Amino acid sequence: MALVAATVVMAVVLLFQIAAEQDAAAELQSRALAERALDAHRAHLQRSLHDYAAWGDAYRHVLPQVDLDWAYQRENMGPTLHSDLGFNLVAVVGADDDARYALTDGVLVMGALPAPLRETLRDLAHQARDTADGIRPPMLLAPLPGEPPLLIAAEVVSPAADPTIPLQPGPQPVLVFGSRLDDAALAALGRTMLLSDMRLAPPGTCRSGTSGLPLRDPAGAALGDLCWTPARPGQEMVRFVLPWLLGGFAFLGILMVLLLRNARHTARLVDGWSRRLTRAYADMREKSALDPVTLELNGQGFEIEATKRLTLAEERSALLLLGLDRVKLISDVFGHVVGDGLLRRAADRIRQVVGADALVARTGQDDFAVLLPAAPAEAMEALARRLVEALEQPLDVDGIEAHVGVTVGLARADGAIRTAERLLQCADMAMHAARAEGTRIRAYDHGLGEEATLQQKLEADLRGALARNEFSLVYQPRYDARTLAVTGVETLVRWTHPTLGAVSPARFIPLAERTGLIHDLGHWVLETACLDLVSWPDLTVAVNMSPMQFQKSGAADLVARVLQRTSLPAARLELELTESVLFEYYGGAKDSLHEIKALGVRIALDDFGTGFSSLGYLMDFRFDRLKIDRRFVKEIKPEGEARTIVQTIIRLASALGMAVTAEGIETPLQMDVLRAEGCDELQGFLLARPMPLADLERLLLAQRDSAAASPGPLDQTEPTIVALATG
Structure with missing residues (x-):
C-alpha cells in the first residue's frame, strides 16, 4: 500500500508539472500566433496598397490633381476601400507633401485631417519617395489623440509597366492606406488565429491570466499592450484527469490486494494476448493503408504517415498533388486492366523522379500525392516541372502506348496549414486553379482560400x-x-x-x-x-x-x-x-x-x-x-x-x-x-x-427599312x- 501511495503522489506531481509545461507552451504559441496575425494584417495592407499604387489608371487620375469623379464618385478609390477592404484611412499626398484627397472611414474629408496625422503623412511620403523599387514600402503605427493607433503604409503612385502613360517630372504623388487597431478590428484579427478577446490596453495593464504584446510608435514610445486570453490546456487537463487519476489509484489499490496471488499468471496471459493482438492489428493496418492497384499508400495511409512527418518536421514540409488526365477515358476504351496498369506505370515514374525518401500515395481515382521536405519555391517548381515532363512521356501498358496529361498543385506547411488534411485541401485548390487557368503547375496562396469561399x-x-x-x-x-x-x-x-x-x-x-x-x-x-x-x-x-x-x-x-x-x-x-x-x-x-x-x-x-x-x-x-x-x-x-x-x-x-x-x-x-x-x-x-x-429589334427594323428603300433586293443568305x- 505504501508503494501505491508513493505512486499516487508522484503521479499527481507529474500531472501538475506536465500541466504547467503545456500552459507555458500554449502561452508561447499564442504569442507567436498574435505576431503572425499582425504580420498578416500588415501584409494585407501592403499588398492592397501596391495593387492600387502600381496602377496606370490611378497615376493618370491623381496628376496634377486628384480626379474626384474617378476616385470617389466612381469608387475607384472611394468608400468601398473601407466597406470591402476595411481601410479606415485613404489619402493621396501631392507633390507639396499635403493630402490632396482623403477619406476617413469611407467619408470624403479632403484636407480636413488632424495636424499630427498630416505631419505623419508628410514624413511617410518622404520615406516612400526615398524607398528604392523592389523594397517594401514604409509602414508605421501612428498614435492619434483619444483614438486607437493607426497602422499606416505609403507607396509612390506610378504608371507601373503601362508604356502608354509617361512619367511626370518632379515629386510623385504618394498613396496612403491606414487601418485602425480598435477593439473590433483586433477581435476579428484574433479570431483568425483562434485567440480569444484580443484587445488594446494601456501599457502594462493587461489583466492577470492574459498575455500581452507591446506596440510602439516610430519613436519607440509605448502605444499600448496587445492583450488576449491564451488557452490553458494544462489546467483543463488537471480538472479532467485528477479525479479519474485519484479514483483509479484507489481502485487499483483494492484490486492489487485481490489479485496479488494471481498476478504472475495473469501477466503471462495478458502478454500473450497483447502480442497476438498487436500482430493482428499491424497486419490489418498495413493492408488497409495500401492502394491495391499501385501498392503505394492510399488516402487513409497517407494521412496517417503524413501526420507523423508533419509533426516531426513542423513547418518544413511541402505537398505536390498530381491530377492525371484522360485515365478514365483510357480505362473506358481499353478496359480497367489497362487502366490499372497505367496507374502503376504512373506511380513508378513518380517514384523515380521524387526518390525513395518521399512519401507517395494514391489519394484519389486519378490523383497522386507526394510529401517531401520543403525546399525554396524555385526548387519545388522545378521538381513539379520534372514530374510533368516525366508523366507526359508515353506510358507503355501491355503494348498499348498511353498518353496522359498532368496538373500539379503545390502547397507548403505553415502556421495556417498544419495538418495533412488541410495540406491536401490547399494543394487540391491549387490544382483546380491551375486547370481553370490553363496552366500545368500552381502554388497555393491564401487568395485561393478566399476564392474558394467566394465560389x-x-x-x-x-x-x-x-x-x-x-x-x-x-x-x-x-x-x-x-x-x-x-x-x-x-x-x-x-x-x-x-x-x-x-x-x-x-x-x-x-x-x-x-x-x-x-x-x-x-x-x-x-x-x-x-x-x-x-x-x-x-x-x-x-x-x-x-x-x-x-x-x-x-x-x-x-x-x-x-x-x-x-x-x-x-x-x-x-x-x-x-x-x-x-x-x-x-x-x-x-x-x-x-x-x-x-x-x-x-x-x-x-x-x-x-x-x-x-x-x-x-x-x-x-x-x-x-x-x-x-x-x-x-x-x-x-x-x-x-x-x-x-x-x-x-x-x-x-x-x-x-x-x-x-x-x-x-x-x-x-x-x-x-x-x-x-x-x-x-x-x-x-x-x-x-x-x-x-x-x-431597332437594328433589324432599320435594316428592313433600308432594304425596302433600296432599288433591288440584297444578295443575302x-x-x-x-x-x-x-x-
Whole structure:
C-alpha cells in the first residue's frame, strides 16, 4: 500500500508539472500566433496598397490633381476601400507633401485631417519617395489623440509597366492606406488565429491570466499592450484527469490486494494476448493503408504517415498533388486492366523522379500525392516541372502506348496549414486553379482560400438565381460576309447578382455545370431566345448546348418540347456544340445528335481548331456549320500561319458542304482577309457589340427599312440567330 501511495503522489506531481509545461507552451504559441496575425494584417495592407499604387489608371487620375469623379464618385478609390477592404484611412499626398484627397472611414474629408496625422503623412511620403523599387514600402503605427493607433503604409503612385502613360517630372504623388487597431478590428484579427478577446490596453495593464504584446510608435514610445486570453490546456487537463487519476489509484489499490496471488499468471496471459493482438492489428493496418492497384499508400495511409512527418518536421514540409488526365477515358476504351496498369506505370515514374525518401500515395481515382521536405519555391517548381515532363512521356501498358496529361498543385506547411488534411485541401485548390487557368503547375496562396469561399457563396446563390429572375439575355449581331447585312445574332446569358453585381459567365457557367444547374439554365436560355425571336420569321435560332447536357439521355426530347411550346419550326433551329462534347461523351452525343437532326434541326461545331479537331468527327456527324475560333482570327495578318489555317478551315468546310462563321473580328484587316477567303458570316466588336433585345429589334427594323428603300433586293443568305445557353 505504501508503494501505491508513493505512486499516487508522484503521479499527481507529474500531472501538475506536465500541466504547467503545456500552459507555458500554449502561452508561447499564442504569442507567436498574435505576431503572425499582425504580420498578416500588415501584409494585407501592403499588398492592397501596391495593387492600387502600381496602377496606370490611378497615376493618370491623381496628376496634377486628384480626379474626384474617378476616385470617389466612381469608387475607384472611394468608400468601398473601407466597406470591402476595411481601410479606415485613404489619402493621396501631392507633390507639396499635403493630402490632396482623403477619406476617413469611407467619408470624403479632403484636407480636413488632424495636424499630427498630416505631419505623419508628410514624413511617410518622404520615406516612400526615398524607398528604392523592389523594397517594401514604409509602414508605421501612428498614435492619434483619444483614438486607437493607426497602422499606416505609403507607396509612390506610378504608371507601373503601362508604356502608354509617361512619367511626370518632379515629386510623385504618394498613396496612403491606414487601418485602425480598435477593439473590433483586433477581435476579428484574433479570431483568425483562434485567440480569444484580443484587445488594446494601456501599457502594462493587461489583466492577470492574459498575455500581452507591446506596440510602439516610430519613436519607440509605448502605444499600448496587445492583450488576449491564451488557452490553458494544462489546467483543463488537471480538472479532467485528477479525479479519474485519484479514483483509479484507489481502485487499483483494492484490486492489487485481490489479485496479488494471481498476478504472475495473469501477466503471462495478458502478454500473450497483447502480442497476438498487436500482430493482428499491424497486419490489418498495413493492408488497409495500401492502394491495391499501385501498392503505394492510399488516402487513409497517407494521412496517417503524413501526420507523423508533419509533426516531426513542423513547418518544413511541402505537398505536390498530381491530377492525371484522360485515365478514365483510357480505362473506358481499353478496359480497367489497362487502366490499372497505367496507374502503376504512373506511380513508378513518380517514384523515380521524387526518390525513395518521399512519401507517395494514391489519394484519389486519378490523383497522386507526394510529401517531401520543403525546399525554396524555385526548387519545388522545378521538381513539379520534372514530374510533368516525366508523366507526359508515353506510358507503355501491355503494348498499348498511353498518353496522359498532368496538373500539379503545390502547397507548403505553415502556421495556417498544419495538418495533412488541410495540406491536401490547399494543394487540391491549387490544382483546380491551375486547370481553370490553363496552366500545368500552381502554388497555393491564401487568395485561393478566399476564392474558394467566394465560389461557395456564388454556388449557393446560383441555386436560386433563376427563380429570382436574375438572368438576362443580350444579343450580338452576325453579318453576311458579302453584303454586310445582319444574318443573325449570338445570344449571351448574363447574371446580375444582387450584391456582387455582374458575374462573369466564365465564373458561373462552370459552377452551373458542376452542380447540375446547367440543365435548367440551358433550358431557360433556349426557350427564352426562341420566344424572343419567334416573331422574326426570316431568322434562324441557334443554341449552344453544354457538354453536361449530353451526360444523360433526353437532349432530343428537350429540343422537341421547346419547339412545340414556342411554335418555332425545327428548320429554323441550329444547335452549337464544342468538340469536347464529342470527345468526352462520344456514344451518348452521337445518338442524341442523330435524334436531334432527325427532328430537322441543324448542327454547328463551335470553336473549331482549338480542341481535338478530328476529321473523323466531321465525317460521323455531318455538321451544317463550322465556327472559326477567335484566337485564329486575332492573329490574322496579310500573310502568315493564322491566315493559312483560316484558309484551310474555310476550304475544308466548303468541300464538306458546311457554312463557316468567324467570330472575334476586331479590325478592318481581319474582316477584309476573311471576306477575301470566302468566309460566309462575320461577327465581332468591329461590327457590333452585344445589345438588349429592344436595340436588336431597332437594328433589324432599320435594316428592313433600308432594304425596302433600296432599288433591288440584297444578295443575302438565310440569317441566323445564335442563342448561347452557356456563353
